[in-house]
Amino acid sequence: MAISEQLVAECRTKLLNSKQDILNRVKEARLNLDQNEEKGGDEGDQTSRVLAEQEFLSMHERLRHQLMEIESALARIENGSFGFCEETEEQIEPERLRALPWTRLSIEGAEIRESVNKRYAR
Numbered sequence: 001m002a003i004s005e006q007l008v009a010e011c012r013t014k015l016l017n018s019k020q021d022i023l024n025r026v027k028e029a030r031l032n033l034d035q036n037e038e039k040g041g042d043e044g045d046q047t048s049r050v051l052a053e054q055e056f057l058s059m060h061e062r063l064r065h066q067l068m069e070i071e072s073a074l075a076r077i078e079n080g081s082f083g084f085c086e087e088t089e090e091q092i093e094p095e096r097l098r099a100l101p102w103t104r105l106s107i108e109g110a111e112i113r114e115s116v117n118k119r120y121a122r
Contacts, residue, residue, distance in 0.1 A: 003083035007094055011101035012077055018101075019070045022063045029056055066102070073102040085109035 033056050041049075076082040083092050087109030096103060105113060 003091065003094075003097075007097060008077060008082060011082070011097055012074070014098075014101045015070050015073055015077075019067065019074075022067050022070070026060060026063055029059060069102040069104075072104075087112050 033052060073082065083097055084090070085092050085106040085108070086104045088106055090106055090108070092103060092106045092109075096107060
């Protein structure tokens, strides 16, 4: 059974909007960081700058990971594998795709992967 074209189009739009939002957030955060790049100051000022840089890098890494997931989902739309679980190879629930259009797993697939990860994490 195939995913409806309407659902794919809806997810593609959400993915492209999310991608643009992430790119805008990174650009804005970088501008803010650059504007606060004053040298010198007391230890408190220097510490604040270091903490702001660490926060930026942490946020940047999270957004980079999310951007990779979005790009991967867009590639799956193009190659026709979008909407199918990587774990069970079954169709992912439409409600789940609407909520997380970059997801690679159905609810059942996510539970399977989580139980496997727990088993090997010990």
